[in-house]
Amino acid sequence: MSDMNRYHRQMLFQGIGQEGQAQLLSKHVLIIGCGALGSSSAEILIRAGVGKITIIDRDYVEWTNLQRQHLFTEEDVHEQTPKAIAAARKLKKINSGINIHAVVMDATVENLTSYVQNADIVIDATDNFDTRFLINDLAHKYRKPWIFGACVGSSGMTFTIIPGQTPCLDCLLKVTPMFGATCDAVGVIGPAVQMVVTHQTTEALKLLVEAKSKINSKLIIFDLWNNHYQTIDVSRAKRANCSSCGVEPTYPSLTYHGRTKTEVLCGRDTVQIRGKQYSLKMLESKLTQYGEVQANPFLVSVDIDEKRLVFFQDGRTFVHGTHSIEDAKKLYYQIVG
Known part of the structure; x- marks a missing residue:
């Protein structure tokens, strides 16, 4: 058991307290993707005392990552260290009492299912919608809350998805336009990443300590450079006939047999x-x-x-x-x- 004194300031916060801290230490968070969003989210949750963190990522550390991706160093670039491994090594030095499981693999139905089943919540830190649709279907099939997050340029968006209660990602896409550009095309600044991470990890803490009344039910969209910030009520976007979260779901991302090699x-x-x-x-x-x-x-x-x-x-x-x-x-x- 970790020395509880390290969480003293967090336990003084009324929203968590000693009981909430005990809950955090007993919970398991799955982070899919260990780039900008994933590495920062992992560090915040490790410092907060979440008992187990599983990090899944398919990539390795490159020079262009260092501008915004926390936990990585020039040494990791020279050694071509997989991101999940590099992150786990740093995180162990931050909080040795936490169970950190690093997995170097691509997120597919076959290898992701058991990880979603065994987690309390899932944090989306991916960079593509194919994987997000996979997360969406798995999370709904196994009734796991997950937190969507994306950023590009100086903009970002987040939404907390709770099976049976909120619209799912597919519902959301029917009413809300998503970013068309990518970081590789128009770039991204570190503060935009951290704003998304702030919302994702705060929502994660609420879910983990079961502060249900505090969960943000709205879609958050911002543009830091142009000073835009808005929250959108998307509750009416939930569709009874949705193939992922509707009355009779078919989970299309899980049954699709033509996945590319x-x-x-x-x-x-x-x-x-x-x-x-x-x-x-x-x-x-x-x-x-x-x-x-x-x-x-x-x-x-x-x-x-x-x-x-x-x-x-x-x-x-x-x-x-x-x-x-x-x-x-x-x-x-x-x-x-």
């Missing part, structure tokens, strides 16, 4: 290929014929001409330097056979 990562000039799992040691040896190889216990990478291939332990490969799935697959199969 390749995809272009949002704005990254990178293609991800989900392939066969290979021994990293074998790949490290094989790749030396193509160029200088970098390796750690989680991945192996090599630069070939103007492209970089990164092979992960779970069978995924990033092909950087192209947005052509055909070109990426051609290079991939040239190497792995």
Whole structure:
């Protein structure tokens, strides 16, 4: 058990108190994505004394992350450390009494289901709507509250989704336009990230200590640079015939059988290929014929001409330097056979 004195100031806060702190220490939060939103959310919740945090992320630390993604350092970039692993190492130094589970993997139905089932709440820290729709369906199927969050430029939005009570993400999209631009296209500033994180983690704390009357039922949208802030009542957006949260849900994201094995990562000039799992040691040896190889216990990478291939332990490969799935697959199969 952690030394409770470290939470003294938090327990003085009437909304949490000693009873709320005990609840926090007994709860499990699943954070999907460990970039800007995920790393900051994890740090706040670890410091707050949430008993168990599971962090899932498929990526590794790069230079462009350091401007806004907390917990990461230049050393992580040089070592190509997976984000979930890098975050967990730092978080352990912040609060050694907390159970931190770092998972390096892509979020798919097959590997995400059990994590959602075993969590008390889910925090969305992803950068694409395919994964968010997956979270939405899993959360509703297993009756888990989840907190949507997104930011780009100086703008952001958040919404707390409670199965059976609030509109789901699919309902929300029917009435509210979402960001069309991406961070890679128009950039993002750190304060916008932190504003989203502030709302997400505050809502998480309310849910975890069961302060139901304090949950924010409105969609929050802001633009810090242009001094805009609004809350929108979206309660009427909930649809009885919604395929995710309606009377007879079919959970389309869970039953879709045509999931792609390749995809272009949002704005990254990178293609991800989900392939066969290979021994990293074998790949490290094989790749030396193509160029200088970098390796750690989680991945192996090599630069070939103007492209970089990164092979992960779970069978995924990033092909950087192209947005052509055909070109990426051609290079991939040239190497792995």
